[in-house]
Amino acid sequence: MADQDRPAPPPRHWRFIPAAIAAVATLWFAQFIGPVAAGLNPEWVLRWAPSLGISFAFRLDGLALAMALLICGIGAMIFLYAATYFEKDRRLLSLLVTLGFFAISMLGLVTADDSITLFLFWEGTTITSWLLVGFDHERAESRAAALQALLITGAGGLALLAGLLMMNGVSGTTRLSEMNAAGDIFRDSALYVPIVLLVVFGCFTKSAQAPFHFWLPGAMAAPTPVSAYLHSATMVKAGVYLLARFTPALGGTELWTGLLVPVGAVTMILGAVWAARQTDMKLMLAQTTLMGLAALVMLIGLGTEEAVVAAMTFLLVHAFYKAALFLTVGMIERGAGSRDYRKLGGLARAMPITAAAAAVSGLSMAGFPPLFGFVGKELIYEAGTLAGAAVTLASLVANLFMVICAGMVAIRPFHGGPRQSPKDQPADPGWGLWLGPVLLSALSLLFGFAPAVIGDWLVAPMVVSVTGEEMQGHLALWHGITPAFVLSLVTFALGIVGFLGLDRLRDGLAGAEPGLPRIENWYDGALKGILTFSRSLTNASQSGQMTHYLRATFLASAVLVWGGLLAGTMEWPGITPRLGLIDVMVVAIIIASVAVVLVTNSRLTAICALGGVGTGIAIVFVLYGAIDVAMTQLFVEILVVVFMAIAMVRLPSWGEIPFRPGNALVAALLGSGVAVGTLAILATPLDPYLTEFFEASSVPKALGHNIVNVILVDFRGFDTLGETSVVVIAGIAAIAALRAGRRANR
Known part of the structure; x- marks a missing residue:
């Protein structure tokens, strides 16, 4: 599209309105923190299809409130960042509008208490995320990534719809809160297995669990603000959110645990290991997102109180540091001209604000004290040691690679000898870009020193939403010398060694990559097969002759008519002709x-x-x-x-x-069928x-x-x-x- 055909950018003062609206929405939701923590769950219901028992029903419990705060709070920072990042881009208005619809879809999804309402907003996130991933639609890479995300998450959405309809039929209600209260009905039902398989399939595709994990790194074709929003608190956590939401109704069985725990563990290791292979810091963060989501899936699958507390805590931990790091990488790219850490070094003096935000958020991702990430990692290790050696080992491997990746984004670009970066004079970008990462980094530091605050007011109500029971104890930074603390020390030691040998590790993974099977081959093969079948069907059915189309239409009608007559209970009428x-x-x-x-x-x-x-x-x-x-x-x-x-x-x-x-036979079949x-x-x-x-x-x-x-x-x-x-x-x-x-x- 020529520049003269593009819409003009919105006036300067209009750019910040979406950020202001999101900030006000954050404050509005914040007023419910006290009531929800006290056990009150406000509801809003609008009758939609009363004869079918369907309503626009919304409910705020601990889990919904925490997700809403993340969506609006981080969304306000993303809107501000995007308004500054694309200040001179004529596509800014389009981006802000699409981000706004995406945020609304996510809010509707996490607060919905009706299964049909939930599905509508679920599909809303699918469509808007497709538009966002393909924002640079003139690039073939962006179009391919958007199509891949749409097809995989869209297929999962269809499976989820089927599962929700089965749940409606078994429970006799579309209200999620009522379904969760009737968990034994589902577990005793003959439809329990297909329900779980369909719902889990939908959640796995949305949250990029193996073998569907490859679409999420591909979504890095989206602009940096979009990546930060999708990969931190919103779309990719939708599947995790729904697994947590349906745990009371569907969890607690061998099937549930047998699906979630192995898939989560495998995806966690895949994401963490292949993150170390990347040199593009944005792509590396996308791979570590796989690790974070997989850890949440694995913990939800375990279902113990310790695992649920760890999952709810890490959900918040991950949102804070991951959004901050994505935005920080955007600041590095804007200030130094590259996202490749091999081309960067010694930027701390030229970009002190960026370096500080990256250091704090990176340390939180690595799980170093006194950051909030340390609290989350300790809880993961505690839940893992209680679950067994396999879960503990998977957590250890994933976390040590997280330490390595934290060094990639928080240390390598800023310290060491200066390199010839693409920009001769790197510098911190304006306040509109650094404010969000600084605030999120400050939250990681604040809640690290005072984890009981967020634990009592947010994590505890979230645990109640998932388990139905009060959380025992309080979150704390220090629990003494425990097995979890020892595992943390081992993680730090192995991670630091791995970081020091990062170049050799990266090159070794790069050398091994061509000899490894590509898990995404199934997608490429399936897409190719669909296209081949479609072309064959089109060539066979679209001959360009009207008589061919009429013959096929009439023959299909005849088959349907006679099929209905022969399969039904037809009675020949006693008619006496009187002409x-x-x-x-x-x-x-x-x-x-x-x-x-x-x-x-x-x-x-x-x-x-x-x-x-x-x-x-x-x-x-x-x-x-x-x-x-x-x-x-x-x-x-x-x-x-x-x-x-x-x-x-x-x-x-x-x-x-x-x-x-042949034409005569088709005519006779259809005519006689209509007559009979x-x-x-x-x-x-x-x-x-x-x-x-x-x-x-x-x-x-x-x-x-x-x-x-x-x-x-x-x-x-x-x-x-x-x-x-x-x-x-x-x-x-x-x-x-x-x-x-x-x-x-x-």
Whole structure:
């Protein structure tokens, strides 16, 4: 798109309105922290489809409130960052609007207490994230990444919908709070296994768990503010959120644990190890996001009190440091001109604010005290030691690579000898870019020193939402010399050694990568297979011949009609034919007209004969008192004859038309099926419900004494409007086609 065709950027003062709205929304949600911590869960319900028991129902419990605060609070910083980052970009307004709709979708998702409402907002995040990932749509890389994210998360959304509908059927309600209160009903149901498989499939695709994990690093084609928002507190945590939300209803079984724990452990190790392979710090952070999400999935799968406390704490920990680090990498790119840590060094003096934010958030990601990340890591180790050696080992491997990656983003670019960066004079960017990372880093430091504050006011209500029981004890920075603390020391030691040998480790992983199987091969193969099948089906079905399309349509209709007749309970009616002279004449007209169509070689004669068939049917309507239908039939026949006559006389002569047995067979099948079906309907007792309803309702509800007119205008108003629109559009199209043909002949 040329620059002159792009919309002009919004005025300067308008850029900060979305950030202000998100900040106000954060304060509004913050007022519920006290009531929710005290056990109150405010609800808001708007009746939507009462006959189906569906409502726009929203509910704030501990889990929903924490997610809402993250979405709005981090969202305010993202909006401010984006308004500054794209200050001179003409696409800024489009980005802010799309980010706004994404934030609304996420808020609706986490606060929804109705399964259908939840699914609508779930799909809203899918569509808006697709737009955000493909924001630079002129680049093939962005389009491919957006398509990949859309297909994988969209397929998961369909599976989730099926699972939610099954849950609705088993529980008899669409309210999530009522479903969670009836967990034993699900676990005892014969549909429990398919429900769990469908719901977990949907959550795994959304939160990028193996084997669907590859779409998330690919989403790094999105701009930095988008990556920070999607990968910290919002979209990728939607699947984790839903697993936590449905734990009371579906958790606590071997199937649940057997799905979540192994998949989480494997994805956690994959993400952490391959993060060390990257040199692009943004891509490295995307890989560590896989580790964070997988750790949450694994902990939720364990389901113990210690694991749930660790999961809820780490959910907050991850949101703080990951959003800050993504934004910090954007600051490095803006200030120094690169995201490749190999090209950067010695930036601390030139970019002190960026260096400070990266150091604090990086230490929190590595789990060093006294940061909030240390509290979260200790809780993960505590839950792992209680779960067994395999979980502990997976956590240890993942965490030591997190230490290595923290050094990549927090130490390598800022310390050591200066390198020739792409920008000759690197410097900290403006306040609009550094304010968000600084605030998030400050939160990681604050809650590290005072974890009991966030533990009592946010984590404890979150635990109640997942387990239904009060959290025992309080979060603390120091628990003494425990197995978890020893594991932390081991993690620090191995991580520091790994960081010192980072270049050799990275090169070793890069050398091993070509010989390893690509897990995403299944996606490439599936996409290629779908495209190949689609092309084959298109080539087979789209021949370009109208007769081919009509034959296929009529044959499909015949199969459906006869299938319904043979599979149903058809009764042949006891009809005694009593034909009068007028009946015989009408049948004779129709048969004669059909015979003429079959044997004539004249287009005009065939068209007129078809009009004879329609006229005979109109006479039948008159005989049975349907005068209005007969008039409509006659008008249609007149129009058809006129238009077809005008159109076909302009075509070349068609010569002899050979008899086609296949076409005759299709016509016989469909015609006989319609006839037998009509007779079967006549054998069915008439239900007078609609007749009685219209008779009783026409005058008091529609104020009309002509029942037919009332039905057409009031009770079937939209249907009648649609039919009229179709006729008008068809007429306009026919006139346009005829006028175009006339101009072509001149």
